[in-house]
Amino acid sequence: MADQIEDTPVYYEELYDLEREFEDVEVEIIRQQYILSKPLYAKRAELVAKIPKFWALVLEQAPVEIDEYIQPTDANVLYSHLTNLTVSRFSLEEDEKKGDPRNFLVRFEFSENEYFEDRVIEKKFWWRHSKDGFEGLVSEPVTIKWKEGKDLTEGLLDLAKAVYDEQLAAPKEAKKGKQTELTEKQKTLKKKISETGMGGVSFFCFFGYVGEIVSEEESKEVIAKENERRKKRQAGEKVKDEDEDMEDEEDLDDDEEDDELDIFPPGDVVAVTIADELWPNAIKYFTQAQDQDLDDVDFEDFEEDDEEEENSGNARPPKKHKRCASGCKH
Structure with a gap:
């Protein structure tokens, strides 16, 4: 099979460029969908504001990519x-035509509670390209003002922010994870992550997700060079990939090291699931929550009660499981 592939005139650069064109179309679809749906989201916001616990019920029915990280205390x-x-x-709010629609912000609003002082917690995500070949969502750690003794992340979120700030202030090589030795803060963070119990970290560690440290300037530079190479290839010019060297293996090691310092590695997956699934389909999940209540009806008990009171004419409604303050049912 390998020999057949080698003998086949497959133009990998052309396939790569075509794949990029498909991605460009997908990005444009996101742009247009957001612009067209904006008035509908505004209308939905007005309606759901009148429904108590709407978003709590939506989150209760969240896809597994989100739900599996919500611990009982988080719930x-x-x-x-x-x-x-x-x-x-x-980015589309700033420039509908040129802004990257893959950049987004997730905003959580809370009522007064015993855990933290914040009423609003926001987290931004940027789609970035790095010189070492990375392409994906990056973010910055967001701290939470926990009340005394109520930090659900047990200090992980504050440590992640401290390490991130330290990396930003470090030389360029250290930002890329190429320092020869971990700093004291990094060692403390790595140790604390390794000591996390079998139950897993709190969902609120999501706010500490970073991904990779890639500046806007670096990303723009990489995109500009890639677009230039694409244009040359489309014009029939032969373009040598100047980044082809042995750095890939080194970067793989660096990525593994970075993952050891990330308090919530699946942060990009959770963010995308919120933005592309939970948010646009909120009404569907809310409806599922209502249907779930109906599914929880104990019809057997109802039938027994109905038989007992058949002669009295006092039929009682079917029993439903009560929802406790934390959202659980019993």
């Missing part, structure tokens, strides 16, 4: 105190 906060959830494509 008590999210299901009892989440009052609003918003996703906005902030």
